[in-house]
Amino acid sequence: MKKTIITVVGKDSVGIIAKVCTYLSDREVNVLDISQTIVQGFFNMMMIVDANNCTVSFETMVDELAKLGDEIGVSIKAQKEEIFRSMHRV
Secondary structure, three states, rough: OEEEEEEEEEEEEOHHHHHHHHHHHHOOOOEEEEEEEEOEEEEEEEEEEEOOOOOOOOHHHHHHHHHHHHHHHEEEEEEEHHHHHHHHHO
16 A cells, blocks of 8 residues: 655635545545644644555656645645655654
8 A cells, every 4th residue: 555644734724625635536545544633723634545546646646736735825745654754753
């Protein structure tokens, strides 16, 4: 399974989760886990997804998610699980 960590951060607005999930669904990416919080008007979401059946390359997905984030006013980052774990090792 190709797990990917997606983080979304920015000012809260209607439809952020819907737009990100629609993007993923349209590309056959399955959401395995999701956590989101809103603190004083700022939105923070972390998703773990299975990109095994993704219909676009990982690099394309990263670029398209970043572009989607720009369009909706948030920052969207995607990293392969192994890279995320290496960067956040305690």
